[in-house]
Amino acid sequence: MNIxxxxxxxxxxxxxxxxxxxxxxxxxxxxxxxxxxxxxxxSDIGKKIxxxxxxxxxxxxxxxxxxxxxxxxxxxxxxxxxxxxYPRSLNQAKNLDILLNDSKQKVDLIFFLNVNKDTIVKxxxxxxxxxxxxxxDSDTIIKRYDTYMETTKPVLEFYSKNPNFYEIDGSLxxxxxxxxxxxxxxx
Ligand code: AMP
Numbered sequence: 154m155n156i157x158x159x160x161x162x163x164x165x166x167x168x169x170x171x172x173x174x175x176x177x178x179x180x181x182x183x184x185x186x187x188x189x190x191x192x193x194x195x196s197d198i199g200k201k202i203x204x205x206x207x208x209x210x211x212x213x214x215x216x217x218x219x220x221x222x223x224x225x226x227x228x229x230x231x232x233x234x235x236x237x238x239y240p241r242s243l244n245q246a247k248n249l250d251i252l253l254n255d256s257k258q259k260v261d262l263i264f265f266l267n268v269n270k271d272t273i274v275k276x277x278x279x280x281x282x283x284x285x286x287x288x289x290d291s292d293t294i295i296k297r298y299d300t301y302m303e304t305t306k307p308v309l310e311f312y313s314k315n316p317n318f319y320e321i322d323g324s325l326x327x328x329x330x331x332x333x334x335x336x337x338x339x340x
Pocket of ligand 1 (some may be wrong): 162163183184185186188198205206210211212213214217238239240241244288297
């Protein structure tokens with residue numbers, strides 16, 4: 154069962170991805186974590202993306218698409234992919250369809266965790282204290298939220314036509330969201 158978690162930064166995608174990962178014995182694919190790793194390693198990719206990441210801007214489709222390519226085709230992870238933060242553009246969504254199709258897979262479930270800006274700002278300010286992420290300050294949060302909502306509108310339209318698309322109120326308590334997600338996952 155391949156699952157996409159869709160929603161603005163701070164919507165709780167990472168938390169729910171970890172829960173689903175345990176439930177289906179799956180693999181969380183967080184492009185944000187992968188990109189932060191590249192920066193930590195100070196790799197060529199890391200050097201290219203550091204400014205955009207810290208500014209709350211999206212990294213280019215080319216870089217992100219390349220990063221996830223091998224994971225999708227890995228036979229061990231087949232049918233157990235949990236996408237957290239990908240796809241974020243129509244180009245990425247189409248690329249994902251092609252890659253899944255190439256390895257005879259598909260997207261089985263899409264959850265849109267919908268949360269308003271005020272809730273996000275409050276949540277990310279808390280996360281800043283715990284995780285100390287460079288892109289978690291108030292101005293950057295607002296920019297990341299706006300960029301996300303603006304850039305991902307076509308992606309949302311694309312997926313909302315899928316019969317397995319479910320919108321969930323992301324301002325609910327973690328356990329309530331988990332219970333809703335749970336009711337759609339058949340293992
Ligand atoms: P996240 O951890 O998902 O909130 O992502 C943190 C940052 O990583 C974003 O603000 C973007 O700069 C970058 N990023 C993560 N995933 C993507 C993606 N799929 N496409 C473009 N940029 C991304």
